[in-house]
Each structure stands twice: as C-alpha cells, then as structure tokens.
Amino acid sequence: MLGNLLGVGRFLIKNGREIIVDPEKGINEDVLRPCILGSAMVVLLQQRGFLVLHASCVVVEDEAIAFLGYSGSGKSTIASAFHREGYGILTEDVMAIDTKVDPYLVIPSFPSIKLRADSAEALGYDQGILSPLHPLTQKKVHHLDHGFVNKSYPLKRIYILAQGDRNEITPLSPKTAFIELVRHTRAVHTLKHQELEQVHFQQCATLVNNIPIFKLERKFVLSELPGLVKSIKEDLKQT
Template sequence: MFAYTAYNLRIHSEFPFPELSKSEVSQKPDVVISLRSLSQLETQTADGANKLVAFLELENSTAGRFLVESGRKIVVEPDPGIDEDLLRPFILGPAFAVLLRQRSHLVLHASSIAINNGAVAFLGHSGWGKSTLANAFYNQGYGLLTDDVMAIKVESNPPIAFPSFPQVKLLPDAAASLGYDFERLTSIHAGVAKRNNRLSLGFSQIALPVKRIYVLENVAATHNEIQPLSPQNALMELVRHSRATDLLTTPEFVSSHLRQCANLVKNVSICRLKRKSSLAGLPELVKLIEEDIAQTIFDEDKNIQLFASA
C-alpha cells in the first residue's frame, strides 16, 4: 500500500502515484484508491451522486469503469491491457474531481498560486494557458497551490483553497518559454503532448483563502488587460469552468453547485484576463497581475482603516 497527501487528505493507494506527496502508511486514510473489478452489488446500488459508477473514458474511448463513493473511495476497473500511466491522470483528474465534490467542495478547472498568504487562481479550459501562467509565477518565487483541479471550501469565511500536488503539466512551447528542457520533463504517456514539471521545492502545502480569480480568454488580444466581471457574468464563468458537472447530474448536486458558485461570487473578486498570444510576453503579464493584486490589497487595507476610524 502506498500513502500520500493531496487536498489536505490522507490517501492510500494500491498502486503508486509519483505525482503526489508521500505520507505515512500508519496514518488512517481519508481516501482509498483500488484497482479491481466492481462487484454486482456496487453497480446495482449506485445512485449517480454519493455512489457514482461511470465509464472510464481514456483518449476519447471507453476503457473500463470506475466507482467513486462518499468522497472516501475510488475503485478503477480498467479493461485488460490499459497502462497505469494512462490511469493516473484520469484518477487525479475526473475521478478526484467527483470525490472532492462528494466532500462538498466546489471544484474548478483552475491552476492557482500563493501570493501574500492568499490563493490567486487562473480559470480556463485545457490548453488556455492556466498551467503556463501558474508556472511563470512559480519561476518568480511564488508557491504553486494547484494545477488543473482546484478544490474550494466555499462555506468557510473566507473561502479556502486546498493544495493539490507539486506538479504542472506543460506543452513543449510553454516549457521552452519558461526555461525548461521539454525532453527532461516527465512523460505522461506516449500519446500525450504535455509533460509533467514535477517541483521539488516551492509547493504551498497549506490551505489558503481565495483572494482573486482570473478568467482566461481563449482569444488573443492586442494588449494585456484585466476587466472586473459583473456578478452575473462571474457566476456564468464559474459554472462553465467547474469540474465533474457532466458526471454529477442529480438535482441535489446541481442545486448545491449553483449555490456554491453564487456564494463564491459574493466573497471573491473575479476578473477577466485578456492576454496577448505571445509566450514571450509572460513576464509583462505576470507584472500586470502583481500590480493588480497589490492594488487590491491596498484598497482593502484603506477600507479597513476608514471603517475603523468611522
């Protein structure tokens, strides 16, 4: 049995996850990951919510089944001959997104970094540059908090983001722009274009309050620009970029998801980030965001002082 931590959870797994931070096997697990056949009882009693059984989709084809139950158990039943290197990204992506939602977290398609004791997130679909931008901040000395799957406890005051694991997935051109030799990065699988940049240092291992969310655009702009979003547009973007919404479709999960998104909009500043397409402009983009965050903190401090003197 292998033991790890991610999202402030103790994880025991029957097979290794080199992506995750190691833990002690002696500790009682919060989550157990197994590789075996699903029983008839497990499939018959699945409810599509806290006991979800679904098809395992790998490379746009069905490759088995999986079970996620009560935010505590993941069972994967792959078809014969499926490589573990393909299973791990699926488990750490879609399967874990379901598990985290079963644990009442809002799960966003986002990467995030630690700035001034807070979490700053970049929201967007795969290939939109959120991992690249997070890694650019990491190269400037900021801690990485999450890549691709961001779990938030919205009910906390303020909302809290949990650390995932010390890794960023990068495409060849992004890796080169960030100063990495792509061939030296860890291969995910022969058919996957991205590679893993595993970080030995600089991973933020504590949960942090969510300070700001930037929604990335998939259209190149003539200049970098940050635009505040209206509450209505911010809500739409959170719903659009949430994880596991196609798997957890019961009325209870749909209503709780909308409620979580609405609560986050009330408590966190959400902006649209327009960017030039050139990767060479990353340092300029990082500086713009740093200045925006610094101004936000200054305005918050000023408001606190005004309130105290009133």
C-alpha cells in the first residue's frame, strides 16, 4: 500500500514485512518517528491479518485488559495508573489482536507511553525523565525501563472509554459493541478493498461474540485515578 502524509512524506508498506519511507526534505525525525510507529505500523499489522484497535492495554493476572477510546479519552493515562500500581503495560495506542488463535492474543507494542504533562504530574512521574513527543504536540513520552510486557497475553476484557459525571461500568449490547469496535479501529480508512473490509468486520463480530465489552464512564478528574483503578479491578473479579 502506498500512502502520503501531508508535510511528512510518502510511505510504502509491502506484504506486512516492509515499510519504505520517502520523507519530506528537512522533516524533523521526532515528527517522522510517530508516523512510522503509528499509521504505517498499523497498515503493516493489518496486512499480517491482525485486528488493530485504537487502544492501550495492561496485564492483570496474566490476562490482557484493553481500554479503547479516541485521542484524549484517557487510554494512556489509565494504563499508566495501572503501571504505577505494578501492572505491566502491553500496548499503548496501537493494539494488535491475533483472532486466528484461541484464546485471542494481544501482541506487545513498543516500551513507551505518551502522556500530557498534567497526567504525568498527577501520576507522580519525574518530569525530568520525560521527553517531548515532537514539536507539534504538548504530549510527553515516558520510555519504560521496567513494567513493559514483551510477550503476548490472552485478551480478557475491553472497556470503551467515555466521559461522565461519575465512574460507572456497564455492559454493551452486541450491536453497540460492534459499532464501537469499528469506530475505534486504527487507520480504518485504509480498509478500502472489499475483501479487507469483510475480514475486518468478521474479526470485530468474532471479538464481540467471545470477549466481554463494557462502557467505562469516568470523571476527567486526575486525582480520582486510584479509585478508578480500584473500580476496574473489582469489576474484573466479577467474572
């Protein structure tokens, strides 16, 4: 697949094995890097047959727990809150799922996590160890030297993030869950070929039929993150 990112460069992704980049002249490497590890890597993973969702994922008792949401919904912040309590991070922002095996496996991503400065401060991170993601964003990058999981784990549960007046977890109907999975598919616009679309929809339907999917409403109050983590862990004990 050949694609173009305006102001960044052209990308050719071949057979799920190779990414060829023709960067714009003078492009900052800090701007280019997230594009390679983000959009280009997503297409490569899709070419390999993985279902790729916009999600961060942590490991709790040897099972993968995923948080899906749009940019700014708190995926990385919640994953980091679990990390601060000793849980491993499996993916950040890009979650690839192997639906061809039983149980479904979440593939580990890169050992770093992106946070806004206020989130990093609320979580107790030393601002001195964080580096800017790139000049066009205020997000910081925390490169993990521990607590990052480097092997696949079975997917147990998915939470769809939403803002609310209180912290509340509710199960989603299969129809709503399917819509949310499609909505939070990474680089969904690249699935233009009819066969790819059919495979993708089949993967989402299979996931809905086999993995519990919940809506997680939360107050966007950083001081309540420990309580939110506690609520999620209590919910996980219900099954």
